[in-house]
Amino acid sequence: MQPSIAPRTESARSKRPAIVAAAIDRFGRDGYEHTKWAAIADDVGIGQTALYHYFESKAHCLLTIMRTELTQSLERFQRTTSTEEDPAEALRLAVLTAYEGSARDALQRRILQNHVDLLGTPRPSQKEEEQRQKARALVREIEEAWTDLIARGVQSGAFPERDPQMSARMVLALMVGVWRWYRPGGKYELDKIAILTSQAVLRVVV
Amino acid sequence: MQPSIAPRTESARSKRPAIVAAAIDRFGRDGYEHTKWAAIADDVGIGQTALYHYFESKAHCLLTIMRTELTQSLERFQRTTSTEEDPAEALRLAVLTAYEGSARDALQRRILQNHVDLLGTPRPSQKEEEQRQKARALVREIEEAWTDLIARGVQSGAFPERDPQMSARMVLALMVGVWRWYRPGGKYELDKIAILTSQAVLRVVV
Numbered sequence: 001m002q003p004s005i006a007p008r009t010e011s012a013r014s015k016r017p018a019i020v021a022a023a024i025d026r027f028g029r030d031g032y033e034h035t036k037w038a039a040i041a042d043d044v045g046i047g048q049t050a051l052y053h054y055f056e057s058k059a060h061c062l063l064t065i066m067r068t069e070l071t072q073s074l075e076r077f078q079r080t081t082s083t084e085e086d087p088a089e090a091l092r093l094a095v096l097t098a099y100e101g102s103a104r105d106a107l108q109r110r111i112l113q114n115h116v117d118l119l120g121t122p123r124p125s126q127k128e129e130e131q132r133q134k135a136r137a138l139v140r141e142i143e144e145a146w147t148d149l150i151a152r153g154v155q156s157g158a159f160p161e162r163d164p165q166m167s168a169r170m171v172l173a174l175m176v177g178v179w180r181w182y183r184p185g186g187k188y189e190l191d192k193i194a195i196l197t198s199q200a201v202l203r204v205v206v
Numbered sequence: 207m208q209p210s211i212a213p214r215t216e217s218a219r220s221k222r223p224a225i226v227a228a229a230i231d232r233f234g235r236d237g238y239e240h241t242k243w244a245a246i247a248d249d250v251g252i253g254q255t256a257l258y259h260y261f262e263s264k265a266h267c268l269l270t271i272m273r274t275e276l277t278q279s280l281e282r283f284q285r286t287t288s289t290e291e292d293p294a295e296a297l298r299l300a301v302l303t304a305y306e307g308s309a310r311d312a313l314q315r316r317i318l319q320n321h322v323d324l325l326g327t328p329r330p331s332q333k334e335e336e337q338r339q340k341a342r343a344l345v346r347e348i349e350e351a352w353t354d355l356i357a358r359g360v361q362s363g364a365f366p367e368r369d370p371q372m373s374a375r376m377v378l379a380l381m382v383g384v385w386r387w388y389r390p391g392g393k394y395e396l397d398k399i400a401i402l403t404s405q406a407v408l409r410v411v412v
Contacts, residue, residue, distance in 0.1 A: 030327065031323060031326055031327045032323075033324070033327070034327050114322070114323035115323075116320070116386065117237060117238075117320035117321075118239070120237060121236065121237045121239070121240050162402075163402070166394065166402055169383065169384075169387060170380055170383070170402075170403070170406050172383070173379050173380050173382075173383020173384070173386070174376055174379050174380055174383075174410075176379075176383075177375065177376070177378070177379020177380075177382075177383065178375075178379070180322065180379070181375060188372065196368075196369070196372055196376075197376070200376050200410045203409045203410055204380075204406045204409055204410060
């Protein structure tokens, strides 16, 4: 294979994706508290100074991972539901899509769920606080997006008359609860979990 | 009112309940990370040395609060369901009972849910590790107790044929999800939440 003749840009040489991947693996496997920030630098093969070029702290990296997962979660929901007119089918597809992705995506979702409480109180540093504020806003947007879909179903008569916000919170609780106990190679595979959860969600809402 | 003539015992003078109450209020309101361990001693009006007589660390206190909530959760479930023969009615009562209690009980439940990930990795100290092990065992016992009740419903034909363990995990996710967003004085009161959640649980299982 010929070497690429495209000029190497700053972003092409960025260690950011490798750092994030290493952090997800460590936080997801060993736990955030037990992960030494320096170990991430070792995993990626860079020094501490280079690591701080991308993230100013372990918490900054964690909050960025959480904000990324929330961004992707909202995008998945919008992509899946925007073209589906039937509210029940849109709901079913939105639940199924939430379980798609790689093993590292699953870890990223578990990390988010395990640290949601971190979003409740201000961060000491500006960069951490910026990610926290964005993440908080996304949590609200996601809840509103699911609420709007369920409200559409109620208004159209497809779903029984129930408080759409409360239904959305129940649906989200059902869905994210999986990340607490799911482990790759365990008794239940994600394909199976996705189907069972989507069926349960429809029984709650429809 | 006459002063009690009973001899004052060690346990009667124990500061433990006051320490636990102060810790629940601080962890629940300000967050565990943001709470300074010394502030608990100030709240109770004791010195740091006296505080360490009861809990050797902030984490030891947190894990004890979590283990206590899990113990009480299992007791509530057993007390409520042991005398009810109808599986659906037992399930309904078990969900309702999970939302009974004081404002501090609600905080204790939120603290448990916010720190479940702490149970996944060993603790450095023996006292912390002891509470963690007990808490982990209780998480399993609680899941088994709910699974057994649902399995009884499936076997008797009262509930449709579905995997009882998966159903129990869904039910528990629905129930504990509330502690993430519930705040006293908010839009939804616990009485109302209890009823709506018990109805949703029955739609998932029955």
